[in-house]
Amino acid sequence: MSSTSIAAAEPMTLEDAQVLALESGPIRGHTLKVLLVGDAPDRSPLPALCDVVESGLEVLPRWRRHLVPAPGTPAGLAWQDDPRFRVDRQVREVGGGAVDEAGLRRIVAAVMTDALDRSEPLWTLDVVPRLTDGRWALIWKVHHCLADGMTIMHAGSRLIWASSPSGTPESAGGGAAAGAGPPTGADPGRPPAGRRPAPGLPAQLRAGARLARAAGYRGLALREFGPLGRLSPLAAPVGGRRVVAFARCELADLHRIGRASTPHATVNDVLLAAVAGALRNWLLTRGPGTAIKAEVPVSMHHGPVAAEAAGNRDSFLLVGLPVREPDPLARLHAVSAATGLRKNRHDARAVYALGRAAARAPSPVRRLVQHLVHSPHEYSLNVSNVPGPRTPVYVLGRRVDGLCSIAEVAPRHALRVAAVSLAGTLFVGLCADPGAMSDVDGFARDVELEVGTLLDATGA
Incomplete structure (x- = not known):
């Protein structure tokens, strides 16, 4: 070239x-x-x-x-x-x-x-x-x-889609996040305003300093990267086959559940609690209880996202899912408390800074960080939630009745949950390796049932 x-x-x-x-x-x-x-x-x-x-x-x-x-x-x-x-x-x-x-x-x-x-x-x-x-x-x-x-x-x-039957793709109504909104504020991995990196310091050493600063950010390592004990059945080898399934629930129901909880829970908290309940049912047929931690992606886009933008600005939180807890309300409260603590401590910003610093660190450090972050000892599955159009959208003049997301699993992480919203409905897509989870359809039904259970339990 x-x-x-x-x-x-x-x-x-x-x-x-x-x-x-x-x-x-x-x-x-x-x-x-x-x-x-x-x-x-x-x-x-x-x-x-x-x-x-x-x-x-x-x-x-x-x-x-x-x-x-x-x-x-x-x-x-x-x-x-x-x-x-x-x-x-x-x-x-x-x-x-x-x-x-x-x-x-x-x-x-x-x-x-x-x-x-x-x-x-x-x-x-x-x-x-x-x-x-x-x-x-x-x-x-x-x-x-x-x-x-x-x-x-x-x-x-x-x-692809338009905001009216007679329109063309242009600016179909996007919306604020269905769960936690994009974090705001300074990046803890960057030097404070007005301070420049030391002149002459090699770039990799500067990256190493940023990496160390981000990793120690207000107890980040203890909250986000405390290893799991006994691995879950989801930490199975992943082959080349996939099975998928879909669930759906109304955003109004999730909002009602969140408002009825004390303190109030977000839509994303309710989704995580429903997934925790479905996982509990699945694990009960597979022997003694085990710890489950979910990787929850968080967008680092600040303000409106332009359609012309590209590339990745994602971080994540690692949230323990209380699969050993039999009470659905207690599961929701535990999830809400865990995510609230991480938001208050701005963990997503710190993890984002950690990733940026690791990307610029020497290769051995970069590989070590990637290995640790993506280990099944750190988290069991990924549960994402991306806000979609708030109002109906159309393709070639015909209304879109469903918008589902399917995201790939990872090595030794045999299940992936991906949610996206459209016009008041949250669609949940499940992707799994069939060797670890063959009845993914049953898991999808359990997610829907857990939302109904939370509605009953909260009286929402």
Whole structure:
């Protein structure tokens, strides 16, 4: 690659490179957004959908680019315009004939297991033209090194969905987070305002100093990285097959439960409590109780997220789920107290600073931090919650009835829970390795039942 073409490309950030590096063996680095759209058209929607997406790409330049080697840049990779780009290579049709619900889940699982081609833009949009209930579906696959959850949702309003039946993708109503909002304030890993790094100090030493400062931030290591004792059954080897399932609940119900709790709990707290209850039921059939800790992603975007933005600005909290507690209200109170403490101590900001410092630290330190952070001794599963459009959205003039998210599992973390909201409903997507959790449908039903149990218990 010539120096001229490297200069014209957009260097990949170290944070995005770390996300890319998590993909190895059977582990994929992408997420899926599954849209269920009403009133399947008589003819294939593919040509019209390609036109809509092509128009939206005018304001999303990175979505036309692919990764190329870029020696001399921080990550050694860059986003370069793909001279072979054609929208009909990214937007395709899958499935034959009318597909029932179980068939759609099988298609989604199959799409999940296929890696994205790194020589092409790191996203695809698969169209299932007809479901047996008269609807049709879209499966939007996006690599996390291209965009994080918040950015993906805003890009969808430019590429795929519109805010009215007669409109085109432009600015479908996004909203504030369904759970904890983006943290605000200074980054504890950065020098205070007005102070510059010591001149002449090697960059890696400065990164090491930031790493040490962030790791010791107000007891962060004790709260966030206290290792689990006995590993859970979710810490099983992960192979190349996936099973998926979907649950749904009304945001109004989650809000009522949160307001009826003392002190008040957030929507995300209620979701975590429902997942904890479902996990408790699952673990009761597998022997003695064990400790479960959830990694809960937190967006570090400050203020509105532009659709043109790309890349990752995510942090996380590690929250113990009280799966040994039989009382659903006590589970909710325990979750709410744990997340409240971490928010008050600004742990997400500190963890974000830790990740930024680790990305710039010497390779042995970087590998050690990654190993510790992603160990099954640190957390058991990931539970994410991304706010979607507050109002109904439409694809080719047809209303979207469901918007589900499926996120990839990780080595020795055989279950992933991903929630996204749309027009007053929270859709929960489950992805699992079938060797560890074969009845993921039953787990999805238990999540819904736990929400009902919390409604009864709180009198909401």
